[in-house]
Amino acid sequence: MSAELTPFEIFEAGDVALQCGITLKGAKLAYSTYGTLNAARDNVIVYPTRYGGSHADNEFLIGTDMALDPSKYFIVVPNMLGNGVSSSPSNTPIPLHGPDFPTITQYDNVMLQERMLRELFGIEQIRLVCGWSMGGQQAYAWAALFPERVAAMACFCGQAITAGHTYVFLEGVKHALITNPEWQQGRYTQQPWRGLTAKGRVWAGWVLSQEWFRAELWRDMGFISVEDYLKNTWDSMYYGLDANDMLSMIRTWQLCDIAANPVYNGDRKAALAAITARSIILPCRTDLYFPPEDNAAEVAQMPNAELRVIDSVWGHYAGGGRNAADTAVIDNALRELLA
Template sequence: MADYSIYDLGDVVLQSGATLRAAKLAYKTYGTLNTRRDNAIVYPTWYSGQHYENEWLIGEGLALDPNRYFIIVPNMLGNGLSSSPSNMPEPWNKARFPKVTPYDNVRLQHRLVTEKFGIETLPLVTGWSMGAGQTYHWAALYPDMVQRILPFQGAARCSRHNFVFLEGVKAALTADAAFEEGWYDAPPTRGLRAMARVYAGWGFSQAFYREKLDIEAMGYASLEDFLVGFWEGIFLPRDANNLLTMLWCWQHGDISKNEFFQGDFEKALGAIKAKAFVVPASTDLYFPPEDNIHEVRHMPNAELRQIDSIWGHFAGGPGTSPADVKTLDDLLKELLAS
């Protein structure tokens, strides 16, 4: 049995102008919503991840404690559980699935939170990587609703350098002849493996590899064992069209690209009222701290709380570095107590 629920949203006109037919948002909740409906935390998923892969920060005694908070984990469009190329009926499936943005995701998540649960205020929105991008969108689009945010290892918009990295990922995946321009019947495994190899050079830092933490800390037998077991292991089970949908969404993330801010990035940052801890990792190759430093300068109630770590993008990420996860959990506790 599925361990998540589905919220039916009907036909939704997307930011692109396309219609997402019979849109469905998959989500899981942890804990109980109190009678005042003021203990809810929204914790969006990350690139390729599904709700259960967010659970490393949820648990008794942690900041995201289900005994205290009602934690909502909405699955991103395109991740295989919410409306995605892999689960849409013809003719909108596979390569015909419409383009979706973080704005589209958060707009539908807001409907889930308000329509399904009747929630009017959120003590916290937090997320890792693409989840951080959605966190920024929540705070900019719904400033009177969101009290606190903690985006970690992410950014309010996709940088040009990050865009180029993702072009390399996309090229590796789609170069497989078995991809068939998105109309494959069997997974394009060669492309998925190639994509994983491209990703491997960016997810962890140079120092991580120099110190051989793949072997010394993660227990892999060799570098090749790590590339196969960890990186290919992440992407081979995923659907290629789903990955490309989320990749396009990542590339087009920008909290100012909407009718409210008309492309004025600093204006969008200035609209965020929430108390914010913005948490980069010192060696993150996707989202370098410099991008977050610029953001914090334009956010009226934000602090930069950098994690100094050689674990790169995975510092505080899905359970890979326990010390960094502890640092992140402590920051979440401090912010929630403020």
Template sequence: MTGQRDYEIFEAGDVTLQSGAVFPAMKLAYKTYGTLNAAKDNVIFYPTSFSAQHFDTEWLIGPDGVLDPTRYFIIIPNLFGNGLSSSPSNTAGPHPEITYHDAIAVQHRLLTERFGISKLALVYGWSMGGMQTYHWAALHPDMVARAAVVCGSARCAPYNYVFLEGVKAALTGDPAFRGGRFVERPVAGYRAMGRVYAGWAMSHGFYRDELWREAGFISLEDYLARNWDTTFARRDANDLLAQAGIWQRGNIGACAAFGGDLDRALAAIKAHVLLMPGATDRYFDFRDNEDELPKLVNAKSAVLHPIPSQHGHRAGNPVNNPRDTAFLKAEVAALLSK
């Protein structure tokens, strides 16, 4: 670690991607919490979500949190494209297309080469982190003991894909997007993206019942302006597009091992699986998990427990939402007891 940086870097070297392109000097940023035990079997792997860095997701780690660092060694790998791991904003030259399969391959090297870890007590992830969790369980079935997929799915469903097309259109409509990339910060594009996202991320009931008031906002416009207009401006716009592409290409079956067969990939999973969609999530719809559940034929156990919340997709990342946090904590505790 150097300077004020609170994370570490795994230098993966030149990596041949699933596409055949070579990504030079690929870097994976990660942070650890807790202590790895002598048996190296107390590991929780917690991948990040869209635009998130570990700073954004570590809030649920704590002795009384959803993930307990006094019992487990917790690792957060920052997904490529988030500005800390290799991303358009910190990589010279063209940025090749990356898939979840590429990300999991480098994450696996981090675990095995740097830590000598061969077993994961739990892979836990929300949203894009949930999709990575599914990939981990399918690609490394003998390594993953338990998988908690929170507001995620085994592939990017068509409706989810179309949602992202709208988000990308709002961002790239800014005049700063020229020649296929952003040449300066898209101030209007960030705001437009946030306003589009606001209608998808939260549910009809969230707005109907004015639940934004629980977070201290005084009006709907106050909520949109302070919560959504600037939320994506924290990130480089080219990074956001890169991660949206990873999301849209997501499919656990889309690799040589499974030949594009999603059902075959689901059948490869051996872990205890907990699927926790948001009951009112609009783009990671719980019906996708309903379709996946009966295909987890070789899982040690598989349950579908939707989060009973009006917070839409954000039910799976319930910052300052104690009710949904308590639900996640209880479900994860039950999973870890198996």
């Protein structure tokens, strides 16, 4: 996680039956809230977390000068299962500890989030659901699973269905980690640091575009060479995180399919057509694993959606608050959806 953990709460969910056929006993959903729920309970924004991130990593889009204004809205940021804050391989006791942690789907995440909002706050209506990357996957799922309850949806640099090319990219990241002998089939006694470093170096070549490297924008960050950037940014990117947690979230990502659930039974066309929420889908022109073409195919099947491409060299990072101009594009889209 790139940001220090800020305060959060825990929803004690008890025993949760997962799509994989395993019961997650004593499930915990960590969440953070910003702002105040109004009397009508209709000022709710749901903003799920992304791969390797926590609620703290979402705060770049929250503020009184932003569309996600806590003086107007009740913003709920649920931590995805497997991220090390909610129930995860690293914090779940035997027999579901470490590599024995069950497979989590985005359907599992969203159904648990819906239950938390309903049981803790009495929330039924969602003004907006939005997210970056895997957070955007959850936004898609929210809008499809609860179409009459979600008024607006935004996905920035994410997809409703993990594309084959993205699946293969994630296989490379995964194998950079699990081929480290210290991984020991997930039963390590200390984190497999060499595998985590290799994972970071693989990711570095995907998250930013060829144009970004061609322009040597790492110089603007204070680095004197590409190797300096890799050594001082990516070699330590995943230090402090748990390898089994990282693998759990990769598995969730690879399985992402908006229709792979009991509601749509694999009918992707029906799932996308069910999204009646006013939606703006925001891919980046240079995102190497969530290209605009994939989103365009999804938007074509949604009745009330717009494809709005972020014209940036920042690749996947265009959705994650790394570049102010890209963040402004996302913030403006969220303002429109909330207007």
